[in-house]
Amino acid sequence: MPQQRTVCPQCRQPIVANIEELFDITSDPSAKQRLLSGAANVAQCQTCGFQGQIPTPIIYHDNDKDLLLTFFPPELAIPVNEQERIMGPKIKKITDNLPPEKRRGYLLNPQTFFTFENMVERILGEDGITPEMIQAQKDRIGIIEKLLTAKDDDARIAVIKEDESLFDEQFFGLFGQLAQAAAAQGQSDTADQMKAIEQLLLNQTAYGQEIRSSIEEMETASQSLQELGESLTREKLLDLIIDAPNENRERALAGMVRQGLDYEFFQLLTEKIEAESDAEKQKQLEEKRDRILAYVDEVDKHLEARLQQALGFLNALLEQDDITIATQANLQNFDQSVVQALEMMLHKATEEDDEVMLRKLQEIVAVLQQASGPLPEYEFIEKLISAESDSALEKVIAENEDKINDELLKTLGGIVAQQQGQNAKPSSQDEEMFAKMNRIYSAIMKVSMKKNME
Structure with a gap:
């Protein structure tokens, strides 16, 4: 906006x-x-x-x-x-x-x-959301208020035990939205308190434990992909997915390697199914294929929603009387999705020979070029590397949770993969840096997974 x-x-x-x-x-x-x-x-x-x-x-x-x-x-x-x-x-x-x-x-x-x-x-x-559903949402807000005003964790656990069934996907989604809103509005005390309560909820509720399990599967999937590094092929990816012990691992892999789950991949999977002589195993593989297709559809819909949001943001800028000033005031909102949407709009305006739209878009581009410097992801990564302990790292991540996005994960993943792909024996200093980058990547992946589950 x-x-x-x-x-x-x-x-x-x-x-x-x-x-x-x-x-x-x-x-x-x-x-x-x-x-x-x-x-x-x-x-x-x-x-x-x-x-x-x-x-x-x-x-x-x-x-x-x-x-x-x-x-x-x-x-x-x-x-x-x-x-x-x-x-x-x-x-x-x-x-x-x-x-x-x-x-x-x-x-x-x-x-x-x-x-x-x-x-x-x-x-x-x-x-189709009824007044009863709206009331249920108000009840969830009431529970969150109780958790925030409880004097200690024992009192909060008592609130949870009153009716643990209330702490479901909708509750965690609302809790996450309110926590992000508190952080965005500068309410640091409330945001910190909600992060502490969130950890309690992850440990003390059944749905929270499901989230924690999903996060662990995400970390394991990430480690499997890192170990393969540049040697990752569709055949090896197929083996990873076939060997995945549960649906959480399958979903994690699908989210990380969406680009590899293309026509050729599913052709390989289909050939694997057709070659299987055991009827029960063949059925299991067919069910796995159906699940992977569904996960891919989820990822694509999420990416499309982000693109539509980015297009809406750019259209709002283009409607301003002074596009340059409006762009300068909103530079912090230019993430990878917005840049991708901007490129699409430029391409379309060029193809349609829309000179008015091109001039407006070029005003935005000019501001971005003038403000260009180190990528925001690298600035944040430098902060993460500067953290002197695990607790300091957690604090930096908590204070910058809004900066954790797909682009950051790609950048970190690329750095880690590049380190692992080096043939020369690393020095002790390099080994220490490699270990730290792996800890950072794992911690960021964990937070990202939690955000995606909300």
Whole structure:
């Protein structure tokens, strides 16, 4: 979300915040998650210490479900005629972006809500999420509040034992989102407390132990791939997957070597199945193939979702009056997915000879070139290497969890593989560095797996 200047709702001093009024999920599917997760319109005031959401008019659009919803926070006291003035240009923009055959009557009759909660219920209702489900989410939040206010771990364990079945995938997902939000908003004490509680949950709940088991399988899979190094072939990858003792290992391998799971790989697997004379073993291999195909589909959908989110971010930048300033204010959001999306947009604009779009995109490119320096991954890796103990390493990782992404894993994996591929006998100093890089890679992989499970 491009940053804008606004005023603190508490002290009225100027601040910079991510202000977003239009959530058009038809053109930007990631906008829905930003709205519902509370990640939009969040700010922190350096003057008075305010942390929270900035009251902002909201317009929500979903063409697939004929939804055009509006919400104006009561505290803004915006008169009806002013509301219409604010909505008009945005609704026109929504309409202009739609092909004629998708411009239906709902666009002429937006639904207005007097509370944000009612708007959210309307959005979720269209997804089949009932008021009972919403209440269950509120109950999960209540449990998290109990865990945060409990005086010690014994009291927290007592909360867990009240009904351990509540600590499921949905609970851990919500807990992870709230922990990330606390870290993003600078609430370091709360974020640290939630990390400690998370470790307790991983040890004391059945689902937490499942996550821990998955993390261990991820580490084992990573070690297997590192040992093969540059000698990894589709045939050896096939052997690894066939020998995988459980589904967690299969899933871990599929996530790490997606590019190798191509047509040729599945052709080899099919040949292996057809050559198997034992009917029971053949059936097991067929089931394994079905699972791997499903894992590949999961990975592809995740990558596609990241790409769509990146495209939405770039489109939001391109809509700003001053693209250069907007890009400079959002350099921290340019990860590998955004760069990939930018390259795609440049290629498309060039093919279509869209000079207007090319000029706008080149403004973004110019800012990136001007700001180019050491890759963010390498800056973070230097911090990790500088950690003098395992506890210091854990602290650096905890403070920079938002920097742990696929690009960092690829970079670390490449460094480790390069070290292992060296033929010359390493010095004792090099051996120490190799061991440290392996510990770093393992620790980062562990955190990444936990994030993916949330």
